[in-house]
Amino acid sequence: MLDNYKLIVLAGGFARCDHTWTKASTGIEQCYKLYVPTSGSACIGTDIGNVPLIPDQVYFISGFRLKTQSCANRMDIHWLHFMPESLYLRYLLDQTPPVQHWPCKEAGWGPDGCEELAHMFPPYNGRMQPPREDTQPATACRIQGLLLVTIARLLRTLDTTALDAFHPRYYLLKPAVDYMQSHYLRNPSLRDIAARVNLAPNYFHRQFTALFNMSPFNYMMNQRLNKARHLLSSTSLSVKEIAEAVGYENPLYFSRVFSAEFDVSPSRYRISHFEA
Helix, strand or coil, rough: CHHHHHHHHEEEEEEEEHHHHHEECCCCCCEEEEEEEECCCCCECCCCEEEEEECHHHHHHHHEEEEEEEEECCCCEEEEEEEEEEHHHHHHHHHHCCCCEEEHHHHCHHHHHHHHHHCCCCCCCCCCCCCCCCCCHHHHHHHHHHHHHHHHHHHCCCHHHHHCCCHHHHHHHHHHHHHHHHHHHHCCCCHHHHHHHHHCCHHHHHHHHHCCCHHHHHHHHHHHHHHHHHHHHCCCCCHHHHHCCCCCCHHHHHHHHHHHHHHHHHHHHHHHHCCC
């Protein structure tokens, strides 16, 4: 199961937030966030209420359930935006509360972790700043490791009874899920996917949608767009080149699909996503 826990880091860095950080959530927030405030304060609103952000705490936040964010004065913060590569881990994260937090020392996000994060992502200066090319492998592993340790703390709170009910249904569909994960760039047909688990296409579609609250097509589209987000935030490839890399022959169509999903164009995303 270890291959089910790979994380895609979309962006990160250090930010000095003021009143301009205040806004309502948009489609661009469709990711998971890790915040480590170092001074000042702010507040985020979720579908179950408001949560203050204070220093010396590490926060795990589901952007899918984020409603608002506000900063009355100032807040300094280290941050990461990421997505799990696997549908399995995405499902697990979606079973947890929208916000959880722990003291930095307990969660391992002390000064060393924040320094490595700051080294990997140069300060935002109004234009795209991809991760440093000279980032050491040890630094990248350390960031992934800290994220996984934080996620492990989060997953300890899961209802094991609910998981016991989920796993048999998931493992029935897993060969098809793995096939989609490996072939989403070419958008295989529903018939081809369902054949991996010897189910009729319509029956597989109903089972998958009921379990994951999304259709097989939307799952593969999300995988393509998440790969596009990663490339937008970590490379200097053009939008046309990124569209081709994620399986879209027509860059204008890719831009329309991307904009409809995230409420922002690929070009604007490249800039906006370097804000906490």
